[in-house]
Amino acid sequence: MGCIPSKLAENKSLPLEVAENKLRPAGPGYDDFSILASETPFAANEVETLHELYRKLSTSIVKDGFIQKEELHFALFRNINRRNLFVDRVFDLFDVNKNGHIDFGEFIRSLSIFHPKTSEAVKVKYAFKLYDLRHTGYIEHEEECNESTSICVNLGKLNVLNSWKVYSPPLQLKEMVFAMLNESDLALSDDVVETIVDKTFVEADSKGDGRIDMEEWEEYVGKNPSVLKNMTLPYLLCCITQELNDRKNDDVGGDDYRRKYDFSKDTRDYEAVEQIVPRKPLDRDILLEPIIVNPKVELASEIWNMIHSSYDGLDSGHYPIRSAEGTGGAYFMLDSTGQKYVSVFKPIDEEPMAVNNPRGLPSSLDGEGLKKGTRVGQGAFREVAAYILDHPISGHRTLFGDEKGFAGVPPTVMVNCLHKGFNHSGDFTAKIGSLQMFMENSGSCEDMGPGAFPVNEVHKITVLDMRLANADRHAGNILISKEEENGQAVLIPIDHGYCLPTSFEDCTFEWLYWPQARQHYSPETIDYIKSLDAEEDIALLQFHGWDLPVECARTLQISTMLLKKGVDRGMTPFAIGSLMCRESLNKDSVIEGIVQEALDSVLPGTSEATFLDAVSYVMDQRLDEIANSIS
Template identity: 70%
Template sequence: MSSAGVIAISPICRESMVIPSHFLHSQESILIYVAMSGSMVPMRVLEYDSIDSVKLQIQTCKGFVVKNQKLVCGGRELARSNSLIKDYGVGDGNILHLVLKLSDLQVINVKTASGEEFTFNVDRSRDVGYVKRQIAKKKGALVDSDEQEVLCNGERLEDQRLIHDICKNNDAVIHLFVRKSAKIRARPVEKNFELSIVAPQLNDKVTENRSGNEVDNKLLVPREPPDRASILEPIIVNPKIEVPLVISDLIGSTLEGLDRGHYPIRSTEGTGGAYFILDATGSKKVSVFKPIDEEPMAVNNPRGLPLSVDGEGLKKGTRVGEGALRECAAYLLDHPKNGRRSFSGEALGFAGVPPTVIVKCLHSGFNHPDGITPKIGSLQKFMDNNGSCEDMGPSAFPVGEVHKIAVLDMRMANADRHAGNILMSKGEDGQIVLIPIDHGYCLPESFEDVTFDWLYWPQARRPFSSETIEYIKSLDAEEDIALLKFYGWDMPLESARTLCISTMLLKKGVERGLTPFTIGNIMCRETLNKESVIEEIVQEALDFVLPDSSEDAFLETVSRVMDRRLDEIAY
């Protein structure tokens, strides 16, 4: 994940968001409500407004930049900016849930000696005085802000000091001393701070160092034992499965960090619950855990999104609670160059999907509104990175790196590929390496929401290399379906069909010399309501075969229709 964050924001002004007055009485004017962290803000728009236009109105009133906004209505993300709100079925009285992506937030996790934990987000433009007030407001047991002293590297910080100035270096350490009631210590965890609040005991003693500053006497103040994660184990449904070393190491380092008392850090990115787990030293992230009950529109989703009424996820053809399966499937089907995943000892595959496994984990640091219980979810190795592809233009990306992402997305029919979920790092040769993450919306049951941001990058118009073509030729959808079943996911017929058809298209496309741009355009809709070419191919095959035809007969019909359509495009 990149350093950018996504959170639900409370409104910063009370007045309604409105369109110009001469539109108010138009028959096309509708009243909608923008939900922000539990608050409802009325807003008048035109039914022929685009999604971008609505976001621009929100920006005008609230100051939230358009590119940092996500809108969800009726359980579906309004992802196509140039589509009209009426195309998504938005009508009078509907509620749009606003989720904001902010890059300048400092996440502060506060732990108490009694085991309580709470989190708040501080904009880097805030000052030290604001931080002190936030801490004082969180718990009544804490002292007032004017009773707190804040020191950084031995220097006392005045209330007017900005967080941005303090956090310029990732190794900056802030020590917060709360006189009389508690001591607060903080240390940086990359771009976040983890604070521990230790309430003093009756026999606590405080001494002064030579500079006159108060310091705690560690010999006289015993530390409370840290909370321990009592469960972290892989979900193994097939006794024939041998856990690879890379997965064993991932689970081991994650468990060690939890057992050392390092609380999971909830990411402020995305629309579901995702937690960074630290290593034993507490200085490095080793994994990301995504519980299935905290997925978007799931029962314990921490972002305030409504429950799914029919079980469908934010993207068409996906199901709430299946994100972990799809995350794991993306790793398993990302076969290495030298062979199938089940027979290769390589940790990373052709596209570089991070090692991923489904686990059961019990820890109080997750979202437990109804009591602490074990959670099932995907555990993925955290990959060191220099940000996401949103942080720079695509011109510097190597062609091969873009193409490996394209191959993965097209065969998996990814419904959520954007620049924010492609990380960047540097290889040993200094070249940029792209790392694909967030595959909870791959292998959907339909092609309706398939989207690829890389379609608009110049590398997509370049032909595949011979090495990539050979890799594509080696792909086998039937073997992939069997592999996933071996690991415990008996795919729904519709998802298995998607994998077969997308793999078929990719292989037939490279046979005709088509570029990623051309093949990707076949899979993606030009507009929200205009079916893509691949959808037309599927529908034509469905219209041709008899109702009781076998799946093999249907796929053979798809193959014939696809050959004809591809020949029209290629020649």
């Protein structure tokens, strides 16, 4: 997830020559913040913030003010003995002076290579240097290697600690393959990797001379852009922005306007904007404001009313009331009278297994949430995404912002909120989280049997859950209300922090056991399902500031595909939903089998579009088999 630093409004891209010149030996003013800011995409205050990170790294093991190789390994893996070729090469390249450590100037200038705004040409050349282990100017097929120089390669991102495997040569080509498989959790045998390496080398070595030069590398990367995934650290800017926001919160005499930063997407599309949101001085220890990324986004009037009413409640001295239910921190916000709930706030740092979780749950060791395929601290984004993607029956959410969504997800927005009534452990700072409108209700579906629920009310939730591959739909997070006109029961879906996972392993739908799920969809619901477009949904989330991770985007596309294909074949919610849920913990669901079969049918490095075509083909076959077996 990337963030928008103030300087990046210039939307500049560093020329390759300038980037190379930045990586120079130390000289006068080498560590000066302003000089470093002028030579990199970072603003001066961002350089200052990164200095704090540098200070922590450089004193984690050896308190000498320089980053040693062991400190870099320890920061990434919490283990100074774990070896990783990628990290070794990064350290060597960061250590421009070749004196065995990284000083602050080297740290900033080298780190700028991984900045989202640094040009692709710079990243391509830098990546080539990473793989040119012997400094020959070529990526060569074989590297002399013995057991002591075998490498541990992470098939996931650098901060995922559960998918390591030791391999031997050839090193560079394996690294290229692993980069292409960067987003997968595949565990490949040595034989399979060797086969892939051979095929990859043949493709990259277009001149057929047994080695890859820069020209061939650039051509290869152009065809396989996923190779550069490790060359961009979009979440780097989130760390900077978070620190800057915290510092602003401590400034009592600050401006009445706050700069909004993007906490969820790459910075390519939007400039930093000044969102005019007056706020009270922070010496009152109160803050509540929306996080607005894209200036073109207009919040619905009901969301503004919710924010203002919630703030008025805090300003009137009414503390947030922590819910006694659930596994994370959720707070009911009162209006100015203190007699009415107006919203529910869920801070990201109080989510289940997060650092400030108030329920005493242990912190996640590898970042994975309670449900497979989810990440701690991302629940708030999913809460907001569920609202954004709950399109009204009349059309797109951006065109009908004040209209109720098809499934009735309550209005939800990302906010910054500060109050001492939250669970603070240490610093008293503002919290980022989701703010959802409180919905009047008479209880949840746990409080009564499903027989009285209207069919269309159940069906609208089935559509939402299958679209978003909800991993946590139970009777307790479906509220019951009544229409004022006729007293008919209305179901309200809440708690969508485990939607859009990276896999289908934990999909859970309570309504599968309800009789309404075995009835066919109405023509109106079928028309709504046919109007859904996963690509448009992904673009819509990006428009609102969340650049959906590729695995989550894949889940949305596949689940939407299954829902539409199932409806085309006249399948009921039960029939479709059963394909997405496991019968037992150790038996893959049908949709998992479809995805795996599609993965097995395509070559590594295949484009996402080609892979989805393979999924569609396999899915058609499987659905036809099911239909034939029933008939």
